[in-house]
Amino acid sequence: MKLPFAESYKIKVVEPLYKSTRQDREQWLKEARYNIFNLRSHQVFIDLLTDSGTGAMSQFQWAEIMKGDESYAGAESYFKLKEAIKDIFGFEYFLPTHQGRAAENVLFSALVKEGDVVPGNAHFDTTKGHIEFRKAEAVDCTIDEAYDTDTNHPFKGNLDLDKLEAVYKKYPKEKIPFVVVTVTCNTSGGQPVSIENLKQVYELSHQYGIKVLFDSARFAENAYFIKLREKGYENKTIREIVADMFKYTDMMTMSSKKDAIVNMGGFIGMRDEEIFDKAKTFNIMFEGFITYGGMSGRDMAALAQGLYEGTEFDFLETRIKQTEYLGNQLIDYGIPIQKPIGGHAIFVDADKFLPNVPKAQYQAQTLTLELYLEAGVRAVEIGTILADRDPVTRENRYPKLEFMRMAIPRRVYTNNHMDVVATALKNVYDRRNKITTGYKIIKEAPIMRHFSVELEKI
Ligand SMILES: *Cc1c(COP(=O)(O)O)cnc(C)c1O
Numbered sequence: 001m002k003l004p005f006a007e008s009y010k011i012k013v014v015e016p017l018y019k020s021t022r023q024d025r026e027q028w029l030k031e032a033r034y035n036i037f038n039l040r041s042h043q044v045f046i047d048l049l050t051d052s053g054t055g056a057m058s059q060f061q062w063a064e065i066m067k068g069d070e071s072y073a074g075a076e077s078y079f080k081l082k083e084a085i086k087d088i089f090g091f092e093y094f095l096p097t098h099q100g101r102a103a104e105n106v107l108f109s110a111l112v113k114e115g116d117v118v119p120g121n122a123h124f125d126t127t128k129g130h131i132e133f134r135k136a137e138a139v140d141c142t143i144d145e146a147y148d149t150d151t152n153h154p155f156k157g158n159l160d161l162d163k164l165e166a167v168y169k170k171y172p173k174e175k176i177p178f179v180v181v182t183v184t185c186n187t188s189g190g191q192p193v194s195i196e197n198l199k200q201v202y203e204l205s206h207q208y209g210i211k212v213l214f215d216s217a218r219f220a221e222n223a224y225f226i227k228l229r230e231k232g233y234e235n236k237t238i239r240e241i242v243a244d245m246f247k248y249t250d251m252m253t254m255s256s257k258k259d260a261i262v263n264m265g266g267f268i269g270m271r272d273e274e275i276f277d278k279a280k281t282f283n284i285m286f287e288g289f290i291t292y293g294g295m296s297g298r299d300m301a302a303l304a305q306g307l308y309e310g311t312e313f314d315f316l317e318t319r320i321k322q323t324e325y326l327g328n329q330l331i332d333y334g335i336p337i338q339k340p341i342g343g344h345a346i347f348v349d350a351d352k353f354l355p356n357v358p359k360a361q362y363q364a365q366t367l368t369l370e371l372y373l374e375a376g377v378r379a380v381e382i383g384t385i386l387a388d389r390d391p392v393t394r395e396n397r398y399p400k401l402e403f404m405r406m407a408i409p410r411r412v413y414t415n416n417h418m419d420v421v422a423t424a425l426k427n428v429y430d431r432r433n434k435i436t437t438g439y440k441i442i443k444e445a446p447i448m449r450h451f452s453v454e455l456e457k458i
Pocket of ligand 1: 052101124127186215216217218254255258265
């Protein structure tokens with residue numbers, strides 16, 4: 001008999017979880033003004049809010065914490081990280097930052113100005129935030145297949161070259177500081193970009209004199225999907241594929257809280273000394289001196305180790321198989337999710353799940369709250385609330401896809417937890433026709449409103 005699959009690690013340290021009653025949860029949600037970001041962690045049984053900074057570090061990473069060098073300038077931990085980045089991505093220059101959006105803030109301060117246009121594949125929310133904050137425009141050039149959850153395209157993160165070229169033809173190159181390619185593309189469902197597409201985007205962009213930036217939080221998961229799905233890469237190691245991917249970019253921003261399996265950290269990688277020099281000044285102003293940039297020495301050391309662990313096939317296989325394990329149960333229950341199943345999360349199509357709730361009453365948010373009430377499972381809205389208002393008209397922007405995302409933290413939960421999540425969502429699905437009303441906003445911030453929005457039941 002073929003042996004079943006099992007995790008490539010065992011558990012050394014554990015943390016208790018807290019169960020609650022539906023009555024408790026109703027009270028807590030009311031107090032949280034129906035915003036799951038306002039819940040305390042003890043009020044959550046299984047937390048799938050994000051896979052960002054919520055992973056479990058290995059014994060080797062914890063050992064690196066003890067070895068951290070906290071020198072203000074020239075710390076050994078900085079050089080350890082610098083060498084890992086050179087080794088894995090091939091970048092000569094790098095700047096540490098405290099997390100991914102800080103990397104965006106520093107790099108975009110150097111490169112993006114008012115009136116600029118930044119094309120990309122469904123920009124991540126903080127990326128878009130940093131573009132729009134500078135009064136520049138983010139233009140989505142993702143392939144159309146990404147917006148049909150039932151189409152089984154292997155690389156739904158790909159950019160549409162015609163859409164991209166149209167942007168390059170419409171605007172002078174001085175107005176386009178770079179194209180941002182997100183690997184994997186979170187916003188369209190944790191979907192990968194193929195090497196073929198990365199190469200074509202790079203060649204097209206360079207033909208027009210435009211630089212390429214990889215938003216790289218889940219670069220290793222992208223490489224795993226390339227190994228499984230793209231012809232010619234079956235027998236390459238993850239690190240060889242990563243090296244191939246990063247041939248086709250000029251710079252990277254990284255949220256190390258994802259595929260580098262640390263709880264905090266980020267960086268910018270660059271080939272160009274001129275960009276490094278420009279960005280350096282902003283790094284010192286916003287983050288810290290260039291050899292720590294908002295990170296402790298120990299955190300840089302654990303991050304360097306995490307970059308190696310995060311690019312091991314066994315680790316990635318364990319992780320992505322767990323996401324599939326949950327996703328396949330939901331597919332069996334007939335629950336509408338983005339297909340194929342992505343790397344880090346399951347994206348539930350809330351528009352199909354709750355067709356009786358009007359769009360203006362926030363379907364994905366309604367579903368997220370129902371799932372929490374059902375079993376204390378915390379997911380997150382990736383829909384109209386997140387899409388925010390149009391910066392000019394101030395009208396709600398209705399995204400093409402209204403998702404509830406359930407992100408799986410790395411090396412944290414067991415498949416028994418996934419069973420609870422699947423059953424809880426099935427229970428909500430079974431009573432979906434009775435859910436006919438959603439929520440209205442009573443208070444919101446002018447930008448990135450989802451973190452602090454306050455809602456009222458209709
Ligand atoms: C998480 C993430 C960011 C932002 O990183 P933070 O560490 O949360 O600031 C940017 N882009 C992508 C694709 C991400 O997943």
